[in-house]
Amino acid sequence: MKLLKQAVYLLTALLLISSCNSGKKLILLQDQQADALNQQNELIKSFTLKEADYLIKEEDRMMINIFSMTEERFNFLQDRPDVEVTVDSKGQIDLPVIGLVKVSGLTIANAEKKIKTAATDYLKNPRIAIKLLNFNYTVIGEVGRQGTINALDPKINVLEAIGQAGGFTEFADRGNVRLIRSENGKANIYQLNVLEDNLLLSEKFFLQPNDVILVNPTKKRTTNQERLSTISIILSIVTSLSFVLLRFNN
Incomplete structure (x- = not known):
């Protein structure tokens, strides 16, 4: 019985560890030097935003x-x-x-x-x-609410768009966000890293109509799901054996 209890404790610990994410992979717009200073209520950094004013086109x-x-x-x-x-x-x-x-x-x-x-x-x-009226964008992947959204303000940026879609899920790969944009008859794909504060300097920070934002899952998601599934099965077996042994000992 002691061995069974130890097994349950060990599996529970593995379950908790497998569900943990590194804080560095969750904090957006990081700046290592500024973070080290840890100054409260002070200007950390200033960026000149490259706002791309939308130009009206046919069929708008x-x-x-x-x-x-x-x-x-x-x-x-x-x-x-x-x-x-x-x-x-x-x-x-x-x-x-x-x-x-x-x-x-x-x-x-x-x-x-x-x-x-x-x-x-x-x-x-x-x-x-x-x-x-036709400034729509689509957000799919690891966000709270996937779908197409009509922008009330044509100067909407990537972070605001993801916020409107319910924000990131726990499995979102914040360092690998894809922006798909139609330009001159071509579908161009851009990679954005929202973990880094230099995202604010990117010309792709602000959206254009019909942009698609794809938030990919982390590579650990599949591994974690398989691990959790295996641990759940083992826990079920251990629990069943515990009941059998208890009844047998009684």
Whole structure:
């Protein structure tokens, strides 16, 4: 019986060890020198982010809000301040009364300025706000909620996107995140390491519409699962033998 108890204790210890992960493989945006300083509430490091402003392209769908101080009887948009439009093959959108405005190749901010200029002929002090409706990205693999998500802000980054997908699972390989992006008719795959803080300097830190983020599992996942399965079987056998021996001794 003593040997059986020792076996149970040993297997339990193995079970706990096999489920442990190194802290260094879990902490995001690490900086070894700064971590060693361990300074609280102080600026550790500063990065200049390479924000890639999205350029409007053909077939983009947008919701355009046009607000004006023009008196209601002269304001042709009072009943429809929000206009949903699609960029046509010539890169233009068709707005009520204002007509065609070319916006392809422009950033959201520059498109708002251009529409504002065009609307000034009809409205007093118009204010324009554009929301891109087809800025979707997909997150699959070792995250809490896999799926396709519509970005509310076109300046969303990889970490925010993974957070929106429920964050990493315990088996996520944070040093081997893949970004799949469609560029010039090709599907390009980029490897991102979110364990290192220089990720913030990458041009791939910010997403583009239709990006796919693939979070791979760690290499230990399969090994751990097989080990846990084996340990569970052995524990079941040991437990069964313990009951048999107890009954036999009684």
